[in-house]
Amino acid sequence: MIRIYLIVLISAFFIRCTMDDGLPANTQLLENPDLASSDGSISPWMAFSEPGFTLGSSTEVFRSSNRSLFIENRDSLNTNSGTWRQSYNGPMPSKGRKLVLRAFLKGEDVALKGAESNVYISIRAFPVEDSKGNTFGRYVTTQNQIGVSGTFDWTQLRLTLPNTPEEVDNIVVYLVMGSRTTGKIYFDDITLTVE
Structure with missing residues (x-):
């Protein structure tokens, strides 16, 4: 009898672990983390350009494959920002799983001209708040953690969302050149992995 009870208990434990994973x-x-889709597109990456910023893809500067994304601004008084984003809408990681965003950046004459100036990456879980009104742990960014500037070769940025929250419909990744930041920044090999 004890043996059957143990078998049932162990089986239930393994089934629960499998369901929670x-x-x-x-x-x-x-999708398309290295911008090497077979049709040559950058889809599903989407550009959000405010006045003064130029966003595009480069086939001349890249880290792997044959293309990178870029954001450029030449006006040091421009308080707008330029953003690339991609939304993930598939099966969601279980609550508590860690998500790691990695992106490689290359800069040309990047200069920070104000207190809010920066180049950064971020992860946001949507909806912005859960059914209890909780917003904690649903957004993380490298903004104000790093100071990317000057001309530099490919460098990896890494960002961790330590615990996937409950009630997530989609996850959005952002690649941003903030206000009063000048120069040109390239992004390549952008991954978001479950750990």
Whole structure:
């Protein structure tokens, strides 16, 4: 009798662990992370350009494959920002799973001209707040953590959302050149993995 009870208990434990795991470790959530889609497009990456910023893709400067994304601004008084983003809408990681965003950046004459100036990456879980009105742990950014400036070769930025929150419909990744930041920044090999 004890043996049957132990078998049932162990089986229930393994079934529960399997159900809670959700997506396996090292699952890549972003599409076209190296911008090497077979049709040559940068889809599903979407540009959000405010006046003064130029966003595009470069086939002359890249880290891997044959293309990178870029954001450029030449006006030091421009208080707008330029943003690339991609939304993940597939099966969500289980609550508590860690998400790691990695992106490689290359800069040309990047200068920070104000207190809010920066180049950064971020992760946001939507909706912005859960059904209890909780917003904690649903957004993380490298803004104000790093000071990317000057001309530099490919450098990796890494950002961790330590615990996937409950009630997530989609996850959005942002690649941003903030206000009063001048120069040109390239992004390549952008991944969001479940760990």
